[in-house]
Amino acid sequence: MPGFESRVPDGDNRERLICADCGHVDYQNPKVIVGTVVTSGDAILMCRRAIEPRRGFWTLPAGYLELGETLQEGAAREAMEEANADIAIDAILGVFSVTRIGQVQVIFSGRFADPTRPRFAAGPESLEVALFPWDRIPWDEIAFPTVRWALHAWHERGPGPPGHPAGNPASDPRGMHRMDPTREMEAAP
């Protein structure tokens, strides 16, 4: 970044980006992604991305948590922004670390606020939005590994009460791999 230099601020123990002019420290910390596996009956709400990265691939409604909102509020907002879906959040399905790109992802299970009328439509960041039964999920066109991890966490959990959230799979404990259908298929139970 122009004007920024990397050095250790007073009282800190690692290098940060500091504005050479005003001394502002641009602390770069991991960011939080919140999203939801929204289900209607046995079908899952998915969005085909209208933006890069991974334009044209399928994802869950998810995005950056903003200041001033809870994790649950952020996840519900993303479902509204990306899929025009009014949802109710149930429980945490997975908590993932994606160290390659500095993200923590908290993925919930949820349902339509009015389950009798599951309404949705593509928001500006989606090309299309659809409900997929498990065996029709476009597994070859999934946008990110964590989407696959969250879907499998939902499938394995079953209809019982919420259990311990899934974490990173053994095949990628630090969240370092890009989307690789071969690897992911092997890792999936």
Added chain:
Amino acid sequence: MPGFESRVPDGDNRERLICADCGHVDYQNPKVIVGTVVTSGDAILMCRRAIEPRRGFWTLPAGYLELGETLQEGAAREAMEEANADIAIDAILGVFSVTRIGQVQVIFSGRFADPTRPRFAAGPESLEVALFPWDRIPWDEIAFPTVRWALHAWHERGPGPPGHPAGNPASDPRGMHRMDPTREMEAAP
């Protein structure tokens, strides 16, 4: 911040801090705190804070997650930095939203890496470090509400397998309250 102005960047939908000189967008997102309820037998490792805020009050070893580390790695690093404790992380105990100060807290349960020799000592950010049995925890000198929430989550969970993580208590669903022993005592089960 000097030199920064607040406006909506292209393609965004909310105001951000943008450097008037170079256009750098200082995205302010919630930060992730990672920490651990480290136990040895029935006693819990706690640190008395040497720094503000809440200097002199007791907390769990916890701090900001850094880029490049998993949640578990960050929690273990904090235990080493604040308590010189080499720990093993077990499971997620609680996932809390503290919207008042833009934090997400992920608190784990853990134990000493060598359970037969629970060694610890105050790091630079701690005045002292101690193991407290449940009924000797200094409840009137707890630093933050989330410390209390995490301790109760640990106590309620009991010795069984990890269950669903605790979230914010009903008395503070959005994490808006400062430490208030009266309120917290009422909220505690």
